[in-house]
Amino acid sequence: MNTWEIRFAMGNEAIAEGALAAGARFYAGYPITPSSEIAEIASRRLPQVGGVFIQMEDEIASIAAIIGASAAGKKSFTATSGPGVSLMQENLGVAVMSEIPCVIIDVQRSGPSTGLATKPAQGDVMQARWGTHGDHGIIALAPSSVQECYDLTIKAFDFSEKYRTPVYLMADEVIGHMREPYVLHEAAGLVSRKQPDPSEPGGDYKIFDFERYDDHIAPMPPYGGKYIFRMNGSMHDEAGFGCGASDNADKFIRHYEDKITKNRDDIVMTESYNMEDADYVLVSFGCSARSAMAAMRLARQEGEKVGVLKLMTLWPFPDKEVAAALKKAKAAVVPEMNLGQVASEVSRYNERKIPVIGVNRVDGSMITPYQILDALKGLYLKGLSLKGL
Amino acid sequence: MKQRWEIIFSGVGGQGLLLSGNLLGAAVSVIEKRQAVMTCTYGTETRGTFTKSDVILSDGYIDFPEVLDADVVVSLAQIAYDRYVDVLKPKTLFLYNSNQVKEAPSPARQVGLPMEEMAAQAGAPAAVNIVALGILTALTKCVQPTSIQEMLTRHFKGRQDVLGANIKAFEAGLEEAGK
Structure with missing residues (x-):
């Protein structure tokens, strides 16, 4: 890539290119209007940069795959529209509970259900906030130009890695399909996922022990590495073991909310x-x-x-x-x-x-x-x- | 020279209306370094229903991305023509494909040309959209012809025969409108 380049392109292209510029190297998704160009472009571009593209059987599997790929250390994303986001809500909760960074692109169309497939809407705002059950914080960004599609996608990955959380990029059919000039530039100062101090011995590892760190974000070594990494959608302790103690649940549920709201000045x-x-x-x-x-x-x-x-x-x-x-x-x-x-x-x-x-x-x-x-x-x-x- | 243009390319799905808009927007923004926005409307069907692309060209920031006050409407098919024929203003240039469209009274300035015949004569029967782009370019001067030719060259890179046919179709439109 040149250091920068002007293109006349649709928002969906800028989103796909923004994801690549942010360092995303894994995409799993199920194509749906008006987001399909993101899958199309990702399928062509990811292999060119050593990444992986998988078309999944549905949206439930898509988000499961990106959670897995992220746990294994790759910046991962999927793209869909309202009907797909609805299907993703259960596993979105898994990503919240296991504090797995990932980016979900929602190119909004008219709903409810399959709605008006080719027509724009902005009706998923509350779904993004409360669609998955249980208290939690969430980050959702909304671009209003093709340039913002590129820039905010990069931001979405940065926030996702920084706060170990799923992040929504909420475009809409107009912005996703609108063509405008945008500057495709190299992304500077990308956030790298925090890793354990090299002095920490391998083996059992407290991957959820956020209280040890000033920023309340625990390091996240890759699944399958020298640290034992337990993911659990049920309430768990710092090491990922199932834990039903009320003080533990209170601590973690407040953490899922606080790590977003207390950093709102950085995110808003x-x-x-x-x-x-x-x-x-x-x-x-x-x-x-x-x-x-x-x-x-x-x-x-x-x-x-x-x-x-x-x-x-x-x-x-x-x-x-x-x-x-x-x-x-x-x-x-x-x-x-x-x-x-x-x-x-x-x-x-x-x-x-x-x-x-x-x-x-x-x-x-x-x-x-x-x-x-x-x-x-x-x-x-x-x-x-x-x-x- | 007029600074701002609001242009609609309309017809049915499959006629290349999005490509025309895309080439025009890219020529103005990437080559001429001005501002351009393009939006499109189409149905869930792949072919054959009403489709349009809206292109706005400007020297400055473009806020609302859809055409509200058309300077030019291009209609390649009857169903598109019928939508616009009686709602346009006198200032609007209404450019239509007379091989497909039966003319009706309109407040707009109508120009009908046999775009399908022109495309066929240029050796590119599918390039009716590019003929239309040539006519539009010559009549409005909203973009330099060389900028469109450059974008055609980039778009059809590696497909020399298709590129040649499209360049001819574009030139056919330019020449006919220049007469």
Whole structure:
């Protein structure tokens, strides 16, 4: 690879190339629209760099395979859409419980079930957070451009390795299939998985003994090496032996949540546009953030002080950033291609109880900038000053 | 020169509408270092239903990636033509394939050319999409012809006969529209 190269390509290609740049060398998946190009490109590109591609019999096996490959020391990923993510939830819990780094690409399409196979949606936000049972933290990133597909995929692998956790990259059909120029650059400063100190003797090893380390992340030597590595989806102790003691369960379940939430300042990524003087804040993500940016441009042309807070991290939720954005605003509008999954979170951090209005669309078409402008006009009709529109 | 273009390539699946959009977007962004975004719409079927690609070209950042105010609509098939014929604005250039489309009244500026015949004469009967791209390039000047030729060369790398036929199809479109 050159040090950098401009390509005009779809988001799905940038995701596959981002995974390779991040050092991913194992893919297992079952193709599904609108994510299939990721599998196609991974099948061609991984063997070129000494990696492995396997087409599995279904999504349950796909995530099982990437968990296994990751345990054996390879950065691993799979790509799917909502129906596949639904099937993956059980083993996602295994990855959470066993603290296995892996990346799950969800190119969202309209649901529930097989839904509208070729149409976009952003309806998997809450599934990513709570789809697998039991308390746990999770990381989910949402790109809104082809460049972000590349860059955030690299970030997803870094977070996954750093915090020993599965990470979602939540694209959507628009972003996955949209073509734009992007810069394919070498990934600098990649996170390497923490390994035991070389002085530690082989044999029995406490692979879950996070309390020994200041950052509360235990080293993870590869399965099959000199350290004995026990994976267990049932509650286990530091060495991976089944353990039903209540204090042990309490410690580990809180750890799964805390290792994400306590590092939220490192994980949360947002971008602000024209927020300095914004009376009206558009909070959005993924493809709908593009609609919000266009609405902001049109509203500013009319002299209205509209700003955009774009969420690139969905989980852990950007609570501080949203609270700060709403602090001086008269109202917030949340455009999203679902029926209010992010708007409900935004409302939780709305300390002054300003109006929070959803602009929602679930018909498989993008939210247009005009629909967002209509929502702003609706606020005007409710007595909030909004002169120009 | 006009800075921003909103262009729709429409027809049925299998006509190469995504390739036309892709070549145009790549020519503008990779070769000419301007901005381009392309999105597409198609059904679950592989062939034969309504398909389109939206291409936006600009010197600056492109926010919303779908066409809202078309400068040009290209229709290669009747079902696509019928969708647009009475909803376009007078400023829109409505370019259609007269071998497939029966013209109807439209507020848009209509230009119908026998693109299938032109492709066949160029020795590339499947390259109706590339003929259309040539016509579009000549009529709008939204991209340099050499940039499209460069992208064709990259796209058909290693397939010299197919490349030659597509270059001819592109030139046929350029020349006919230049008349």
